[in-house]
Amino acid sequence: MKTKKSIIxxxxxxxxxxxxxxxxxxxxxxxxxxxxGQNITAIFKGFEVVKQNGIKYWERYSQNSRNNAEIIRELxxxxxxxxx
Numbered sequence: 001m002k003t004k005k006s007i008i009x010x011x012x013x014x015x016x017x018x019x020x021x022x023x024x025x026x027x028x029x030x031x032x033x034x035x036x037g038q039n040i041t042a043i044f045k046g047f048e049v050v051k052q053n054g055i056k057y058w059e060r061y062s063q064n065s066r067n068n069a070e071i072i073r074e075l076x077x078x079x080x081x082x083x084x
Contacts (some may be wrong), residue, residue, distance in 0.1 A: 018036070
């Protein structure tokens with residue numbers, strides 16, 4: 001049984017995925033495939049690995065689809081903070 005917290009985070013990550021340029025550049029059929037629960041979960045888990053272990057580690061060991069990988073890279077790039 002899913003908790004309210006996991007449902008909310010799933011909705012948030014799905015909304016973030018839909019806002020990426022990588023997602024918007026896909027055809028409607030590809031968008032529907034990426035928008036499935038299984039892909040959203042894979043994107044979320046991949047994004048968490050990138051945040052914890054870094055992009056190089058993730059690229060070396062991940063087996064994500066090209067579309068998911070582009071979305072994860074964009075989400076990671078958008079989450080970085082530049083400090084002066």
